[in-house]
C-alpha cells in the first residue's frame with residue numbers, strides 16, 4: 001500500500017494532471033475558465049478571495065521551493081535544516097490559516113447564496129471542500145513538525161519529492177515511517193492534482209501561461225481599456241435600427 005500510494009500514485013496523479021489538462025484544452029477550450037461568481041454577489045467576495053488566494057499562493061511557492069530545492073543548496077547557503085523547518089512552520093502556518101479562513105468564507109457563500117448554489121456544479125463545491133480538508137490536514141502537520149524542529153523529518157519529505165521528480169526508485173520508503181497526518185496530507189494533495197483537469201482549478205495554469213503567451217507568442221496583442229468616465233448617451237430604438245440596416249447593407253456583411 002505504501003509503495004502504491006507514495007511510489008506509483010504520484011505518477012498516476014501527475015500524468016492525469018498534465019495529459020488531462022492538455023486534452024481538456026484541446027477538446028473544450030471554452031470550458032477553461034474560473035467560473036467566477038463575483039457577478040452574482042460582490043459582498044464578502046473580495047476579502048474571502050484575497051485571503052484564500054494569497055494564502056494558497058504562499059503555500060504553493062513554499063511547497064515547490066521547500067520540497068524541490070536540492071538539499072545541498074540549503075547546505076551551501078548555510079541554512080540549517082532546523083531553520084528551514086521553523087520557516088516552513090511559521091510562514092506555512094500563517095498562510096494556511098489565511099487560506100482556511102478565506103476558503104471557509106468562500107464555501108459558506110457558495111453554499112448559502114441561492115443563486116451561486118444553483119449555478120455551481122458538484123465539482124465546484126467538492127473541490128472547495130477537498131481544498132479545505134487539505135488545508136486542515138496541512139495545519140494538522142504543524143504540531144508534529146514542531147516536535148521534529150531539527151528538520152530531519154522534513155529532509156525525508158524533500159528526499160521523497162526529489163526522487164519522485166527525478167524518477168528514482170525506492171522513494172516511497174522515505175515516507176513509510178511518517179506520522180499518519182503527513183501520509184493523509186500527501187495522498188489528498190496528489191488526489192487534488194489528479195482532479196485538476198476536471199474542475200475549475202485548471203484556471204491556475206492560465207495564471208502561469210497566459211502572460212507568457214502574450215509576451216512570447218502574440219506580442220502584437222494588447223488589452224485596451226477605455227478611459228471613459230461618463231456613460232455613453234442613450235440611443236433610441238429607431239437609431240439602433242438605422243445602424244443595423246446600414247451595417248447589413250455594407251458589402252462585408254453580404255460575403
Ligand code: HEM
Pocket residue numbers: 056059062063085088089091092093095096097131134135137138139141142145153154157182185186188189190192
Ligand atoms: C502532493 C501535494 C502536497 C505535498 C507532497 C505536501 C507536503 C507537505 C509537507 C511535507 C508538509 C510539512 C512541511 C513541514 O513542516 O515539514 C506540508 C505542510 C502543509 N501543507 Fe502541504 N503538501 C501538498 C499539497 C498541499 C496543498 C494543495 C495545500 C493547500 C491547499 C497544502 C497545505 C499545507 C499546509 C497549510 C501545511 C502546513 C504549513 C507548512 O508546513 O507549510 N499542501 N505539506
